[in-house]
Amino acid sequence: MRGKAPNVISYMVRGSLPLVSEGMADNMVEILSMGTSALIAYIDGDDQKSRSVFTSFADAHQNRLIYDITSDLSLAKSNVQEAPFTIVYSPLDQVNPIFRDSFSLDKLETFTTKYSTPLIGTFSLKTYYAYTEAGLPLLHIFVSTPSSSNHSSLLSLLKPIAEKYKSKLNFDTINTTKWILRESVESCD
Secondary structure, three states, X not given: OHHHHHHHHHHHHHHHOOOOEEOOHHHHHHHHOXXXXXXXXXXXXXXXXXXXXXXXXXXXXXXXXXXXXXXXXXXXXXXXXXXXXXXXXXXXXXXXXXXXXXXXXXXXXXXXXXXXXXXXXXXXXXXXXXHHHHOOOEEEEEEOOOOOHHHHHHHHHXXXXXXXXXXXXXXXXXXXXXXXXXXXXXXXX
């Protein structure tokens, strides 16, 4: 049961929110800090068709993600400047995938299914289960300084490769310092 606690908490948090929240700067920070994945649509205020498709998608998939709509493009952690688009924000992912196509239920379904596991995640005991459930080979990228600008550059270089092979491989990073410490402790046993 211990391993299921975060899933139960995430489910309860999603259940307490409105189906689709209206994104503003203050609640966007709160949504992204909840520790659960969110699908946020950046849609012009007068684009009722995209808003309707996104809301219908959220209604059909209520228990998968937190859903949010905003017309404030400055809230996007992206350089995309033309709405509509959506971004999957996952606490397990280091790269936030962006959907830039026209909105339809089928296209949103394909996009969210493809990115239900992180594009380039961080390997840990917490994420191991999600990766094994995906049933895909896992490619580890060993990094020595996960918070450095070199790490960000490496992720930028690897993003197109990870996107190309997303349905065939999962990608993650492993902090070599933590890995070496773990291996050292295990070898002492």
